[in-house]
Amino acid sequence: MNNETIANILLTTILPGNFVLAMFLGMCPFLGVSQKLETALPMGLATAFVIMVASISAYFMNLLLVHFHLEFLSVITFITVIACTVQLVEMFVKKYFPVLFRQLGIYLPLIATNCAVLGVALFQTARQYNFTQSLAYSIGGGIGFTLALVLMAGLRERLQLANVPTLVQGTAISLIVGGLLSLAFMGFAGIGAGE
Amino acid sequence: MNSTISNFDEFMDGLWKQNPIFVMVLGMCPTLAVTVSAVNSISMGLATTFVLVASCMLISMLRHAIPKEVRIASYIVIIATFVTVVDYAIQAISLDLYEALGAYIKLIVANCILLGRAEAHAARNPPVPATLNAIGMGLGFTLGLLAIGGVREIFGAGKLFGIALFGPHFQPWVVMVLPPGGFFVLAGWLILFAGIKANKQRKIDAEQALKGAQA
Numbered sequence: 001m002n003n004e005t006i007a008n009i010l011l012t013t014i015l016p017g018n019f020v021l022a023m024f025l026g027m028c029p030f031l032g033v034s035q036k037l038e039t040a041l042p043m044g045l046a047t048a049f050v051i052m053v054a055s056i057s058a059y060f061m062n063l064l065l066v067h068f069h070l071e072f073l074s075v076i077t078f079i080t081v082i083a084c085t086v087q088l089v090e091m092f093v094k095k096y097f098p099v100l101f102r103q104l105g106i107y108l109p110l111i112a113t114n115c116a117v118l119g120v121a122l123f124q125t126a127r128q129y130n131f132t133q134s135l136a137y138s139i140g141g142g143i144g145f146t147l148a149l150v151l152m153a154g155l156r157e158r159l160q161l162a163n164v165p166t167l168v169q170g171t172a173i174s175l176i177v178g179g180l181l182s183l184a185f186m187g188f189a190g191i192g193a194g195e
Numbered sequence: 196m197n198s199t200i201s202n203f204d205e206f207m208d209g210l211w212k213q214n215p216i217f218v219m220v221l222g223m224c225p226t227l228a229v230t231v232s233a234v235n236s237i238s239m240g241l242a243t244t245f246v247l248v249a250s251c252m253l254i255s256m257l258r259h260a261i262p263k264e265v266r267i268a269s270y271i272v273i274i275a276t277f278v279t280v281v282d283y284a285i286q287a288i289s290l291d292l293y294e295a296l297g298a299y300i301k302l303i304v305a306n307c308i309l310l311g312r313a314e315a316h317a318a319r320n321p322p323v324p325a326t327l328n329a330i331g332m333g334l335g336f337t338l339g340l341l342a343i344g345g346v347r348e349i350f351g352a353g354k355l356f357g358i359a360l361f362g363p364h365f366q367p368w369v370v371m372v373l374p375p376g377g378f379f380v381l382a383g384w385l386i387l388f389a390g391i392k393a394n395k396q397r398k399i400d401a402e403q404a405l406k407g408a409q410a
Binding site: 022024025026028031074076080083112113114115117118122123166171172173175176178179180183186 | 220221223224225226227228267268271272275276278279282283297298301302304305306307310370373374375376377378379381382385386389390393
């Protein structure tokens with residue numbers, strides 16, 4: 001069992017242990033959807049919601065798997081649960097926020113293959129978090145993901161006005177910006193680490 | 196004869212021309228997360244290659260049997276099965292390696308390269324070219340991981356494959372093995388390749404201009 005406090009988990013996953021900038025989970029949307037602020041925020045929130053639902057379902061699925069001694073099925077079970085959750089969110093967004101649905105386009109179904117979602121399910125199991133700890137972990141992870149995405153989108157909007165050398169344009173400059181952001185987030189190291 | 200050339204092309208396509216890391220920029224999560232040392236990079240690359248080859252082969256064989264509507268779900272289940280196999284195999288072979296790679300072996304499931312290749316290539320081609328393409332892609336991915344992992348290990352720890360390269364007074368460049376190092380090294384490689392490409396293009400342009408002047 002793990003005795004980390006809720007506040008500790010929340011703080012750690014948002015700042016020093018940020019999913020995107022410290023653990024490299026969910027890099028694809030981080031580099032793909034972070035062009036504009038107005039799509040980055042809803043994308044981040046949609047992913048945060050999926051992370052939370054996936055985490056709750058993964059917690060109960062894991063209890064079931066452990067009960068029947070079927071731990072080797074965990075990867076298959078988690079990914080199937082996540083795919084179903086994403087489908088559900090997609091239908092929900094399509095019904096109630098049609099404009100947003102058109103804006104997000106292909107990236108909405110792609111949440112299913114977002115490492116961050118599966119990562120939460122796997123890490124919370126590996127760390128033996130209990131239910132409230134898992135919930136805090138997933139909420140913190142979602143907020144951290146949204147924060148990273150929004151910060152990156154803001155930086156990239158500014159970058160469009162900057163004079164970038166031809167060689168560095170495209171993915172390379174995004175990676176350098178990501179690296180600097182990651183460096184900045186390392187400055188938070190130590191927050192929430194104390195007992 | 197003709198078909199062997201095209202098969203060879205399928206293989207080289209993934210290894211070089213469409214390298215998943217440097218050209219398509221796919222599968223970034225493991226690329227940046229596990230490449231702190233050359234050994235980790237190679238094992239991660241080979242594990243991904245195995246899953247990629249096995250699942251592409253199976254998907255290509257089943258391509259007429261899987262209904263269009265549920266194809267993504269079927270691919271994911273197939274991929275997840277092979278990932279579980281690899282996960283347990285690595286745990287059995289080396290526990291140290293298993294601890295070093297951590298949950299990232301299981302996260303191969305969510306690697307975009309796998310689903311991307313399954314959807315874009317394996318589902319549309321017969322098993323032989325699909326397998327060769329998958330092998331090429333897998334080795335290309337391994338090569339890319341090794342290129343990043345090698346640089347990070349040399350600068351960050353002063354070693355390569357665990358062998359110390361510099362004298363005892365080497366001051367490790369710690370940032371390289373920390374998360375930001377992954378971003379910077381990958382960006383560096385991308386800039387290098389962009390430079391080579393631009394150089395080549397300039398030479399071709401110069402030659403054409405020369406030919407034009409002579410004519």
